[in-house]
Amino acid sequence: MDRSPQQTTAGIWSRELAELPTLLSAHVRISALAAALAVLIGVPAAVLVARRPRWRAAVLGVVGVVQTIPGLALLALMVPLLGAFGFWPALSALVLYALLPIVRNTVTGIGGVDAAVLEAADGMGMTPGQRLLGVELPLALPVIVAGVRTAVVWTVGMATLGTPVGQPSLGSYIFGGLQTRNTAAVLVGCAAAALLAIVLDALLALLDASLGRRRRSGVWLSLGGVLAVVGGAWLAPFFASTAAARPVTTATSAINPAREAAREPAAAAESAVVHVGAKTFTEQYILASVIAQRLGAAGQRTERHESLGSTVAFDALRSGDIDVYVEYTGTIWSSYMQRGAPESSWRTLASTSAWLAERHGIRLLGPLGFENAYCLAMRRERAEALGVRDLRALASHASELAFGTDYELLKRPEWTRLTETYGLSFSRTVTYDPSFMYSALASGDVDVISAFSSDGRIDSLGLVVLDDPAQAFPPYDAVLLLSPRAAESDAIVGALAPLVGSIPVERMRRANEIVDRSEGRQTPEQAAHWLLENVPNGEP
Amino acid sequence: MIRFEHVEQRYAASRAVLSDVSFELSRGQLGALLGASGSGKTTALKLVNRLLEPSGGRVSVDDRDVLASDPIPLRRSIGYVFQRFGLFPHMTLAENVAVGPRLCGWRASDITARTRELLALLGLPPETYAARYPRELSGGQQQRVGLARALAARPRIMLMDEPFGALDVVTRAELQVSYRRLHDELGLTTLMVTHDVVEALLLADRVFVLHDGQIAFDGSPRELLAAPPPGAVTRLLEVARRQLGSLEALARET
Numbered sequence: 001m002d003r004s005p006q007q008t009t010a011g012i013w014s015r016e017l018a019e020l021p022t023l024l025s026a027h028v029r030i031s032a033l034a035a036a037l038a039v040l041i042g043v044p045a046a047v048l049v050a051r052r053p054r055w056r057a058a059v060l061g062v063v064g065v066v067q068t069i070p071g072l073a074l075l076a077l078m079v080p081l082l083g084a085f086g087f088w089p090a091l092s093a094l095v096l097y098a099l100l101p102i103v104r105n106t107v108t109g110i111g112g113v114d115a116a117v118l119e120a121a122d123g124m125g126m127t128p129g130q131r132l133l134g135v136e137l138p139l140a141l142p143v144i145v146a147g148v149r150t151a152v153v154w155t156v157g158m159a160t161l162g163t164p165v166g167q168p169s170l171g172s173y174i175f176g177g178l179q180t181r182n183t184a185a186v187l188v189g190c191a192a193a194a195l196l197a198i199v200l201d202a203l204l205a206l207l208d209a210s211l212g213r214r215r216r217s218g219v220w221l222s223l224g225g226v227l228a229v230v231g232g233a234w235l236a237p238f239f240a241s242t243a244a245a246r247p248v249t250t251a252t253s254a255i256n257p258a259r260e261a262a263r264e265p266a267a268a269a270e271s272a273v274v275h276v277g278a279k280t281f282t283e284q285y286i287l288a289s290v291i292a293q294r295l296g297a298a299g300q301r302t303e304r305h306e307s308l309g310s311t312v313a314f315d316a317l318r319s320g321d322i323d324v325y326v327e328y329t330g331t332i333w334s335s336y337m338q339r340g341a342p343e344s345s346w347r348t349l350a351s352t353s354a355w356l357a358e359r360h361g362i363r364l365l366g367p368l369g370f371e372n373a374y375c376l377a378m379r380r381e382r383a384e385a386l387g388v389r390d391l392r393a394l395a396s397h398a399s400e401l402a403f404g405t406d407y408e409l410l411k412r413p414e415w416t417r418l419t420e421t422y423g424l425s426f427s428r429t430v431t432y433d434p435s436f437m438y439s440a441l442a443s444g445d446v447d448v449i450s451a452f453s454s455d456g457r458i459d460s461l462g463l464v465v466l467d468d469p470a471q472a473f474p475p476y477d478a479v480l481l482l483s484p485r486a487a488e489s490d491a492i493v494g495a496l497a498p499l500v501g502s503i504p505v506e507r508m509r510r511a512n513e514i515v516d517r518s519e520g521r522q523t524p525e526q527a528a529h530w531l532l533e534n535v536p537n538g539e540p
Numbered sequence: 541m542i543r544f545e546h547v548e549q550r551y552a553a554s555r556a557v558l559s560d561v562s563f564e565l566s567r568g569q570l571g572a573l574l575g576a577s578g579s580g581k582t583t584a585l586k587l588v589n590r591l592l593e594p595s596g597g598r599v600s601v602d603d604r605d606v607l608a609s610d611p612i613p614l615r616r617s618i619g620y621v622f623q624r625f626g627l628f629p630h631m632t633l634a635e636n637v638a639v640g641p642r643l644c645g646w647r648a649s650d651i652t653a654r655t656r657e658l659l660a661l662l663g664l665p666p667e668t669y670a671a672r673y674p675r676e677l678s679g680g681q682q683q684r685v686g687l688a689r690a691l692a693a694r695p696r697i698m699l700m701d702e703p704f705g706a707l708d709v710v711t712r713a714e715l716q717v718s719y720r721r722l723h724d725e726l727g728l729t730t731l732m733v734t735h736d737v738v739e740a741l742l743l744a745d746r747v748f749v750l751h752d753g754q755i756a757f758d759g760s761p762r763e764l765l766a767a768p769p770p771g772a773v774t775r776l777l778e779v780a781r782r783q784l785g786s787l788e789a790l791a792r793e794t
Contacts, residue, residue: 120626122591123699124689125615125643138630214630214673 013122016173016188021236024192026168028233030087031159031196035152036092037444042099042151043144046106047132056107063100070439071097071158074310075165085316086305090159090167098151105147109140121286123244142211149204160189164280166311166316170196174282175307178433179468182521199229274492277313278306279323282515282524283372283454283508287478289528291496294535298495311335312407318360323486328372330476332356334413342414342474345371349477356481363487366500370454370508373476374409375452377463379441390467394448395422402428404437404446414473421472454478454505456513478503502535541602542588542697542731548596548728549583558585559753561597565746570723570730572740575750576772581733584750585699588731589615601697616643619690619728623702625682633659633685633771634670640693658688661719680711687719691726698723700732704739716743737776741765749773 049055063521066074074097078089110462113136121131137144158172173189176182203225210218232239274295278288285306292302305322315335316322332352333339342348349367356362374390388394394401403426409415418424426448432440438457441449451458451465453476480499486492513529514520542565551557557580563573573581586592587599590611597608606614619640627636637655646654656666662684674682683703690698703719704712720743723730734740740747741761749757749769757769768774 113628114626116622116624116626117628119591120622120628123589123615123620123622124640125612125617125627127612130643135628135630289596 013184013188016182018182019173020188020192021240022073023168023170023172023189024196024233025236027156027159027170027193028196029167030090030094030154030167031155032230032234032362033093034159035148035155035419037091037095038098038102038151038155039148040094042102043106045099046138046430047110050107050110050321060104060107063096063103067098067100070508072161073162075161079165079309079312081313085308085312085319085321086166089165090162090169094155094158098155100307101147101150101154102144103147105150106140106144109143109147112143113139121459142168142208144460145204145208145211146290149201149208152204153197153201156193160193163307165312166305166308168323172307176285193522196229196233200226203229207282220255230521240495273301273303274324274486275322276302276304277308277316277322278304279310279313279325282512283452284326285524286515286527286531287368289525290499290531291324291326291480293525293528293532294499296493296496297353298491300491300495303356317362317483320483320485323483323492325481326368326478328476328478329367330373330414333474338413341417342412342471345475345477348475349479352479361483361484361487363484365482365487365493365496368478368480368499368508369501370478370503370505371476372452372454372478372508374414374473375453375465375468376448377441377465378448378466379463382447383464383466388466389464390469391418391422391424391472392469394466395424398426398448401426401447402430402445403431403448403450404430404440405450406434406437407431409450414437421470426513435443454512456509456511456516459509460513460517478508498535503531507534541565541729542571543600543603544584544587544597545600545760546597547584547587547594547599549580549587549592556753558594561750561753561755563748563755563758565729565731567729568727569745570720570728570732570743571746571748572744573731573733573748573750574737574740574773575733575736579750580737580753581750582701584731585701587733588697589618589620589697591615599717600699616640616693617695617697619695619698621683621686621690621698621700621703623705625674625679625686627682627685627689629674632671632673633664633677634666635690636674637687637692639689643782644693645746646693654692656691659685661722662688664688678711680707680715682716683707687715687722691722696727698728698730698732700730702733702735705734705736712739719743736778737773 045059049059069077071093075093078093079085082089082092098181117135117139118131121135126134159167159169160174162169163171164177170189170193173185173192177185177187177189203222206218206225207222210216210222276288276291276295278284287305288304292304295302305316308316308325310331313322313325314327317325328347329345329352330342332355332371333342333348337352339351339354342353349364353364356364376394378388383389386393386397388397410429428446430440430446434452437446437449437452438455438461440446441463442461448466451463453465457463480496482492482496508531511531514522514530515524515527544561544563545681547558547561548556550556561580561584573584575581583592584784587594588601588606590606591611593607599616600610601618628639631639634652634655637658638651641651641654658671659666659669664681664684669681674685677685683706686703690700704715707715716739720726732744741764744761747757747761747764748755749764751771751773754773756771757764757773764773765777768777
């Protein structure tokens with residue numbers, strides 16, 4: 001901690017930009033494939049239904065309904081539907097989303113062809129196919145291209161939402177940056193996605209105009225431009241590594257928490273890559289780095305999948321798409337096992353461990369030594385002014401207090417139990433992204449928040465955690481989960497076993513704090529390195 | 541040769557558009573199908589190249605029932621001229637004229653030569669007009685292209701649906717004369733739909749008056765003038781005569 005590198009402005013930006021080629025490439029790859037597939041599916045489908053009113057209404061209805069599903073929800077829905085995570089659910093959600101403008105414009109374009117022209121085509125003896133290719137599609141083309149333009153801009157924007165389902169994209173900057181309060185990363189992600197969308201839109205606008213004026217040079221210029229942008233961004237990592245072969249090795253050691261996959265030194269003879277997962281908050285980034293550093297030191301190659309939604313990470317572990325990540329016993333207990341009343345810490349540990357092994361073949365390697373439990377927290381002076389120390393006392397003031405929480409707690413069974421146990425009813429409840437929740441409490445926008453007991457900001461912001469005398473919240477011990485495949489590898493188990501019991505809550509809080517604080521912030525990699533100083537180098 | 545025998549045409553359960561139509565147009569003649577709007581003229585025309593199929597009776601072209609012919613080659617062998625021109629707006633004039641020959645699978649060099657020949661024949665010098673688009677032309681010029689396009693694949697038979705109806709009087713007269721000349725020079729058989737009595741009288745060899753879904757008159761223009769069928773045609777002729785009389789009277793006064 002004492003030898004933390006200077007956080008110069010140039011340093012921050014160059015660190016963020018070092019990740020750009022990889023993420024831009026992944027982003028362009030999925031956006032381009034999704035847009036191309038949407039055209040390949042949407043245009044023929046629209047052609048088939050364009051002159052059949054009943055089918056047309058049905059198809060437009062279906063693609064219209066898909067559009068009303070919020071983007072993130074559609075992506076998240078694809079994960080259980082396809083039973084996979086990462087590329088395929090992201091791709092299928094993006095394709096579904098892009099279909100509407102393409103289908104609608106194709107149908108409109110074909111329907112807008114002058115009846116006299118169609119009569120002429122039939123009267124001259126064109127077959128239906130010749131009429132379609134020679135007359136209807138060419139005349140509808142400018143309208144179709146306008147639809148493709150809309151679809152491309154949407155797709156580039158929405159591809160950022162691929163990150164929470166495990167598809168790397170420019171959204172990794174945005175989601176990771178928001179979680180770790182890294183404004184530079186958020187800005188880089190937004191600017192890169194916006195720039196990409198603007199450039200592609202401008203090129204397609206040129207295509208649109210050139211088709212309208214039948215200027216062949218413009219058509220080729222714009223198509224060439226689109227190909228150059230997509231191809232260039234696709235191959236960006238290759239260019240970046242050849243252009244700067246020397247500095248890259250040092251740049252990758254200053255790693256961004258939210259990038260796609262860190263390939264640790266591949267000294268291992270073992271060819272299988274160990275996939276390390278992380279959910280969407282600082283602690284998870286740090287612990288994923290802890291795991292990766294341990295495995296790397298043991299000669300394993302690792303690849304990281306970060307910013308995964310909560311259930312996405314578990315599903316990915318079950319399906320073997322990832323091999324290891326850190327979960328919390330309370331989450332397993334209430335969300336996956338759907339159990340009711342909580343039990344003591346060790347009983348919960350025992351029953352979750354048994355359930356995971358029997359039901360899913362997942363191995364719970366052991367607790368890391370700290371809890372990251374839900375708790376309710378207030379600013380110290382506010383709590384003292386009201387004389388509130390625990391949740392019972394809070395309940396009598398709750399009707400005058402505003403409550404801030406993350407998206408997840410309100411959907412969890414323990415929230416129902418908590419409100420019923422204590423009769424909690426707040427005047428107002430607001431949901432925030434976790435990193436904004438603390439700011440909202442500090443600024444007085446809300447009076448009470450749902451905090452996490454290992455969060456460094458509890459100490460740094462001077463918050464008090466309210467006691468839970470009825471034990472309505474279940475225990476949330478952080479535990480290492482291994483996929484069935486990883487559980488069988490002695491090398492993996494051997495590298496990770498020393499982590500069990502090695503991280504007390506004070507150290508985890510401190511590690512979270514040095515990544516989350518606004519001054520002199522460090523990377524999750526540096527925090528992980530610091531945490532590992534206390535871990536015995538357990539060679540089996 | 542085009543022959544209709546007791547042709548009936550009705551759409552679903554509605555009243556018959558054509559109830560019992562019989563007539564015959566011999567080779568080399570120009571026939572006018574004359575009638576008011578809604579009399580079924582266009583319907584009758586579309587039966588000839590199978591854009592529509594009769595509900596009853598028989599339509600034959602050169603003694604062959606059209607229902608026995610494949611509609612695609614049938615349509616390609618018959619020229620069709622549309623009232624609203626129906627030029628393809630995304631194609632140049634040359635490309636528009638070339639559509640028929642291309643559909644018939646001509647060689648590229650033949651198509652180019654034929655396209656230039658027809659544009660020239662219809663008074664549109666190819667050097668100036670070949671690369672233009674339909675929207676750059678006046679209505680009269682567009683219909684000249686429409687005629688060139690219909691004639692391009694060397695059809696023996698022409699169907700024309702009010703071909704001069706959308707043009708101003710002067711242009712219409714010019715184009716009528718040009719077409720009559722082409723018809724004779726090329727030895728075509730033409731069936732033309734019109735609601736203009738004067739056009740039918742001045743242009744056609746034979747006039748068929750359609751009224752209430754039946755042929756109310758079948759004969760030469762001279763016979764039509766001598767004994768017009770009662771109804772719309774008689775009234776139209778009276779109007780035309782009265783206008784002519786007034787014009788002559790006006791001319792004498794000046």
